[in-house]
Amino acid sequence: MPIGIFDSGYGGLTILKEIRKRMPQYDYLYLGDNARTPYGSRSFDIVYDFTLQAVKELFARGCHLVILACNTASAKALRSIQQNDLPMIDPSRRVLGVIRPTIEVLPSLSTSHHIGLLATPGTVASHSYRMELEKMAPGMAITELACPMWVPLVENNEANSPGADYFVKKYIDQLIEADPEIDTIVLGCTHYPILMPKIKEFAPAGIKVVAQGSLVAESLADYLRRHPEIECKCEKNHGMTFLTTESSEKFDSLASMFMDCPVESRRVTLPS
Ligand code: DGL
Numbered sequence: 001m002p003i004g005i006f007d008s009g010y011g012g013l014t015i016l017k018e019i020r021k022r023m024p025q026y027d028y029l030y031l032g033d034n035a036r037t038p039y040g041s042r043s044f045d046i047v048y049d050f051t052l053q054a055v056k057e058l059f060a061r062g063c064h065l066v067i068l069a070c071n072t073a074s075a076k077a078l079r080s081i082q083q084n085d086l087p088m089i090d091p092s093r094r095v096l097g098v099i100r101p102t103i104e105v106l107p108s109l110s111t112s113h114h115i116g117l118l119a120t121p122g123t124v125a126s127h128s129y130r131m132e133l134e135k136m137a138p139g140m141a142i143t144e145l146a147c148p149m150w151v152p153l154v155e156n157n158e159a160n161s162p163g164a165d166y167f168v169k170k171y172i173d174q175l176i177e178a179d180p181e182i183d184t185i186v187l188g189c190t191h192y193p194i195l196m197p198k199i200k201e202f203a204p205a206g207i208k209v210v211a212q213g214s215l216v217a218e219s220l221a222d223y224l225r226r227h228p229e230i231e232c233k234c235e236k237n238h239g240m241t242f243l244t245t246e247s248s249e250k251f252d253s254l255a256s257m258f259m260d261c262p263v264e265s266r267r268v269t270l271p272s
Helices: 012-022 044-060 071-076 078-089 099-109 121-126 128-136 150-155 162-178 192-202 213-226 248-259
Strands: 003-007 028-032 065-068 094-096 114-119 141-146 184-187 208-210 240-244 265-267
Touching (some): 044 065, 071 099, 071 128, 099 213, 121 128, 121 141, 150 192
Parallel strands (some): 003 065, 065 094, 240 265
């Protein structure tokens, strides 16, 4: 059974890449809902419906463990799926998100204890990061800012274009202006690491920019160590399979670039 990795589009590839680097032995099945991206500006109910459809598709294709490699889905759908849907679908299967593994390391990264979060409008409106951080490290300050233009830049292959400069600089300037004591910027959307060269260019010197991939990979490795009953269901043939809800030609050319290896996907339609 492969480990399922889901995102609204290409963003989850930044997570898959790091997970695969950390644990190349497993089989992975990636699903990008590129036809319906972005999720970040959609309502709670729609993100939940779309995410549940994707999880069911990955379950139907044999995954026992699915990672929501999408902060918006993790913020808006993960808890309902874990608490309400999984017990009915199959209590032995697992769905995990990307927010908790990120929050866990934040207290050790920031010296000023002022964190900046850049994420989609949906993740910011959910305040999932603020609420989780308050539980884990009550003294820390977090400033959350939505970057609604960043996912479209990535999905439309404009991440390296001169046009991207304006929007990357705009949101970073806004964040630092809102709290000049920020010393750590968290990229709370899995698409954003694709903009990393530009983000680093415009972030003030000395500020750490944190991408989630390696954090999620480490946390998954730890999870599999602690759950041998799930680990033993994960096949180990070093395989990667890709599914997209958009055209596979379009997906393959961009995904190959983001993964630094040839990608051949198949198109799927998610049953509602
Ligand atoms: N990659 C997703 C995330 O981490 C969301 C992108 C979107 O808006 O669809 O939030």
